[in-house]
Amino acid sequence: MTDMTPNTLSRAWLALIALSSGSAVIAELTGSGIDRRLVGVLIVGLALMKARVILSAYLGLSKAPTWRRGFNLSLALFCLLLLGLYLASGLTA
């Protein structure tokens, strides 16, 4: 975790701000006629990207590629599970 350069951390922080702002803007589109399934995919996708940035830059997994791949794969599968449960609610509604 000590190997990150200040620039890397600052870029990660800016990326997180941008991704978080993107999530909030996309969430507002839910009631504007845009398909809620698409909105769900985008929101979960952005959450996954934020988690990857935190793991890689803040927690320093960019210097541990094996672990980073493992965490990224696990998180991607978890997000797919969340997305599947979210989209399945459209079938039961």
Place this chain on the structure above:
Amino acid sequence: MSGGADASVLDELPGEVMIWVLIVSELLVFGAGLAAFLAVRLSDPAGFAEAQDHLHRTGAALNTIVLISSGYLAARALQWRVAGRRVAARGALLVAAALGVVFLIIKGAEYADKAGQGITYETHPFFTFYYLLTGFHAAHVVAGIAILLLVAWRDAPRNIETGAAFWHMVDLVWVLLFPVIYLLA
């Protein structure tokens, strides 16, 4: 031989192994909670959507910015400490902890607003999960603030690295919890 290979993979992990055990454990606990939330939502998606409309998305989005900025300062504190800039490192840790307090104040205002509307954890299953997951996360924020203050005092680089890792875990949980509870309508 295989023992040596295992050790090299573990050695690749930044920081203490035990903090990573904690991070994985917490992710599993919160992950199970979020999956259960969405699974129960299947039984009443309209009721969950209606309940979700009572939440303050703007306040929660602001809290996301607060936490990721706090995490940035905790990460910078470690860099400054390693570079021998102890005062800057301590200052960054104190500001990071203060931002944690800001997070709790916003969260407290949100809870007070719900209480004012007569909303409790029994109002709807949505709010049972809402209070359980956000409350448990807020408890981690309280613990994280205490840890940040502790490592600002006992500021060995290894201490700061471990304390910051705990804080990043709190951050990581929030960026997964926030969109599921507040945004997925």
